[in-house]
Amino acid sequence: MTDEELDKYFHDKYTARGIIHEPPTPLSDKERVRMHEKANLRLAETGLSYLNDPANGDAKYELVNPIAGRFFISCNPRPRGITHSNFEAKLKNDPEAEVQLFFLEIVGKAPGLEKVTCCCSLGRSGSKAAATGLHGCRVCSKINHPKRMRFITH
Numbered sequence: 001m002t003d004e005e006l007d008k009y010f011h012d013k014y015t016a017r018g019i020i021h022e023p024p025t026p027l028s029d030k031e032r033v034r035m036h037e038k039a040n041l042r043l044a045e046t047g048l049s050y051l052n053d054p055a056n057g058d059a060k061y062e063l064v065n066p067i068a069g070r071f072f073i074s075c076n077p078r079p080r081g082i083t084h085s086n087f088e089a090k091l092k093n094d095p096e097a098e099v100q101l102f103f104l105e106i107v108g109k110a111p112g113l114e115k116v117t118c119c120c121s122l123g124r125s126g127s128k129a130a131a132t133g134l135h136g137c138r139v140c141s142k143i144n145h146p147k148r149m150r151f152i153t154h
């Protein structure tokens, strides 16, 4: 797939409202990696928009590193798509600001139809305190979750 075709596939995949079709030819390993990177960046940007929304506080953040995300279907209390992700961000315009690890949960998949249900800092990235683990999430394997049950589980 060319870069343009991959971008189009990614766009279609994330704007589809229904069944998401696989590409006509299977993605190569390299294309798969790029897709994951794009998806993780999109999640981190969603989290950042949420944090920077004046309705959610005065602090303004900038993205440091989109880390990872995991999409799953929760049947609790009804079937819906959930994504859990981690990303790193720090306060804008503050050279002394420490990099924080954030947890993001969104419900839904299509841009504009998804809803942020949790977006919170877990603490300084790389710190023992931020390595909070799964905290009851039975779907994710490498994503750190908030200590309290503030997120939707399987």
Ligand SMILES: [Zn+2]
Residues within 6 Å of the ligand: 084, 137, 138, 139, 140, 143, 145
């Ligand atoms: Zn999870």
